[in-house]
Amino acid sequence: MVGKLRFRMTAPAGAFERAMQRNQGIMAKAAQGAMNQAATNIKREGRADIKGAGFSNRFANSFRANVYPKGGQASVGAAALIFDTIKYADIFETGGSVHGKPMLWLPLPTAPKRIGRQRMTPALYIRQIGPLFTINREGKPPLLAANIGISARQRASGSVGKITNARLRKGAAGGGPKQVVPLFVGVDDVTLKKRFNLRRITAANAAKLGQYFAENLKDE
Structure with missing residues (x-):
């Protein structure tokens, strides 16, 4: 009868930490890439929506999408801020x-x-x-x-x-x-009618963040 065998893996000092850091970096790049992709799509589709409603290029270009962190850094907590520099633009999104x-x-x-x-x-x-x-x-x-x-x-x-x-x-x-x-x-x-669909465009791309993340992860 064969006795019990016990096995233990001993990794070189710091190997586990390095592996976790490497995986963390891959995940961060994929998350940042997904957020960049979503923001780019939102800005492009949103500006097209504004111009399609008959507004000028200047009005369309006031629709912005900023991704954080900036400066080429990557983070698993990447975020995007969607906004318009024209203060009264929201009335054309809701009507009123x-x-x-x-x-x-x-x-x-x-x-x-x-x-x-x-x-x-x-x-x-x-x-x-x-x-x-x-x-x-x-x-x-x-x-x-x-x-x-x-x-x-x-x-x-x-x-x-x-x-x-x-x-x-x-x-x-x-x-x-x-x-x-x-x-x-x-x-x-x-009284102004609803003219824009920017919130719908933003929500549709936010719902695809998981898909964008998987696509960016494959590229790593």
Whole structure:
């Protein structure tokens, strides 16, 4: 009868720790790669969704996805922060009403859309071009108007022509013929429809993190 045999494995000093560190590094790289993949997909699909809703490239590029830790480090606790640098962007994700304080002043279709790279607003207009004054209309929303420089021919015909920032600056500067043109209309509130699907895109990619992790693990 064969007696009992006992076996014991003795690893060289530090071998177990080194093996664990090596495996930890592989797992960290796979986790970081999975998070990078998810963030890249979210940013690409989200920006396409914004442009598909009819918004500009500038608006689309304000949608960001930052992955942590930064600086090329890898961590099993990798995380992503999804955000938009345009503060009012979320209203297009949920839909809803925006209320004025006390009124919202919306640019009229004939007004310039921007001053430089900034969206036209009454405050920006006053700061960079000149004064505005109110036109109250009985039973109708009020208007904010400004002076625009016109030629003698335009004054004679009564046609103002295209409203440009340059001509508005000329009208604000004084001297020469000018005419009053409305630029903004005041409303109590505006109801906006849902236009974006960014949360759905983010959730769909978050649900695939396990798949992305497995794919990155195979590459190690």
